[in-house]
Amino acid sequence: MSKQGGLPLAEQGTSCCAPMAREPLGEDDAAELSRMFKALSDPVRLRLLSLIASHEGGEACVCELIGPFDVSQPTISHHLKVLREAGLVDCERRGTWVYYWVLPATLARLSALLQAPATAMEVSA
Incomplete structure (x- = not known):
């Protein structure tokens, strides 16, 4: 799968949520977004996302993601699968290795x- 093609509309950035402070979430959006937040609630997955996003060139080989953690390679693969299924990262196999990148539209x-409106107190400060 290419970095751009084959993504659901929500991941392509064509569907976006209004800030919660402006209007309440619908049931479908809440279910989809809760999967994303649940994926990010694990410290290892949050660090993996950060490592991938900050990696030079915007993508990282799975071989580069194993070293910084005190967990096994199968555990890292599981966490990457959870991030992928939540729509936060995508990947592509290149020979022996799999490369991951963050999906900017989802972030x-x-x-x-999560944007909060400016309140009168914040504006005057």
Whole structure:
């Protein structure tokens, strides 16, 4: 799968949530977003996402993701699978190795959802 093709509309950035402070989430959006937040609630997965996002070139080989953790390779593979199934990363096999990258549209969607409106107190400070 290429980095751009074959993604669901929500992951392509064509569907975005309004900030929760403006309007309540619908049932489908809440279910989808909760899977993403649940995936990010594990410290190893959050660190994996950070390592991938900050890696030079925006993608990282699975071989580069195993060293920083005190867990086995199968455990890292499981965590990467959870991130992939949540729509936070995608991957591509190249020969023996699998390369991962973060899906920016999904992170932008999460960020937009969590935006809080400026209050009068924040504006005057």
